[in-house]
Amino acid sequence: MKKLLLLILLASAVFCLAVAGTPCRLDAGEKRQIRILHVNDFHGFAEPYRPCGSGELWGGAAFLDAEIRALRSDPAVPTLLLAAGDMVQGDNWANLFQGRSVIELMNAMAFDGMVMGNHELDFGQAALKERIREAAFPVLAANVQGVPGLKPFVIKEIGGVKVAVIGLVTERTPLCTHPANAVGLTFLSPKAVLKTYLPELRKAADVVIALTHLGHDADRILAQQVAGVDAVIGGHSHTRVANPPRIGNAPVLQAWEHGKALGVLDLTLEDGRVTAYSARLVDVKPGGRPAAEGPVASLVGRYSQRMEPLLSEVVGRTRIFLSAADVRYRETNFGSFVADVVRRTAGAEVALINGGTLRRSIRKGPILLKDLHSALPFNNYVVAFRLRGDKLREALEHGVASMEAGDGAFPQISGMTVAYDSSKPPGRRVQRITVGGRELEPGREYTVATHDFLAAGGDGYKVFGQVVSAEDLVQPAGGGRHGSKLVYNDGSRWLRDIVADTIRTLHEIDPLTENRIVEVSAP
């Protein structure tokens, strides 16, 4: 409550500064039209790509820019270009530059503002501060305290119409990033903060837009609970809102993901208020068109070229061949090394990853960053939880149950050993398990590290998926914090990047197979 009162005082002060000296609002009787263009959850997808299940190329910043320029070309319809968060992290095109490439791209495309998304924190607060400093547009989040340079709202005047844009980000951000990324930051209720700011914004502007990173469901609830905004433009849930609902008086909009769609909102104002709107999505895809040209295409190409030298960085050396060849049938030195990284990262007693995590071996000698991208191509992150010994056995039984098929479930482990007999029927193959040199205790809880794919039950590891449903894990009060079943959950760093950092620190590695997984014959 104290924080909210402080916010009200702060909001008043910020507001006075923001609107001081601005020209008068739209006069009564005047009729104007303005256009708001919006994207969200771009995640650095600057190049066109083929999404899963699609044979077509979609997106591409140069093609997105071409659509934006076409829609901005009518001088009779003044336009704002907004981004609803999660712009700077995701694809290599963004990650290799900690999002700097995306901010430069957005500057070139002349964005007018963006709301901070939860993934904007993934490179840490120092990097976010730099990105905000580099942006030629305001980065907004009215319900976040503690990030220098972040602004609660902006009021832009276009064609004589004053448009207030207030930024709101999910208050659950600290629960889904590394704790260090959110240290010292306060995330307040978006609804309470919007209610605090709205009366003054309404007085100062003709149009009020809530630019959010909350998810479409939450946006609908926000529009229902807080009357008075003219539109809610959102992100976070990657929703393709082709037919936006009108809730209260506000359309609730979102433009999918990865620059595959551009949102267009046309507003008509009469007597100083919005009296009509139309909204649509424009698909963005090359569609056989020639490669786009211009400053944005050049910028995309320039950063793409810069990726090759970065991916060719020698992160360290291996004195022996790192084998992923048999990773679906037996313990390998590469599988054990990655499992060790997972266990140490989470501070867990044991780690279990699936063999399918590793897709390529690495030869003896220098290890290039791109070798790790090929070997660990999936965007997995580390999680850890408490699991009873009998459930850990169940997971290992699953791992060796269908090894004859060579599927990806075969385990690679750390902190424990397992002996199994493949002549036994699936589910009865595991003969012995030790953890830290001692026999596994079925009733004792162990901290088990893995990655998000298995934690959700991927590759048939349903026992991991089941632990997530333990009541003390799903209670919001316990989410992600010590004391609950979940002991580690850092969605802000991919496993391959943690492996790369580990090798950088060690300079040279020579992991061996250590009989962690042993096949034994039945007596």
Place this chain on the structure above:
Amino acid sequence: MKVYVNGHAVSLMEGMTVRHALLASPFGENWEKAAVHDEWGNEVGMDGALQEGQNLHVTFSPHDAE
């Protein structure tokens, strides 16, 4: 967080997305071939964030279902 995939309740950790909801559901094996929509019929991406109690509807093209 609990969400529903074609009516099946699945529990997920904070930060998990549509992809994880599918993996945790009975439709996990073919998640890459799925089309996912929210309860209002809007298509959602696999990396889309979820909300407590959200309903997802998964469909597979006839070809993929074979």
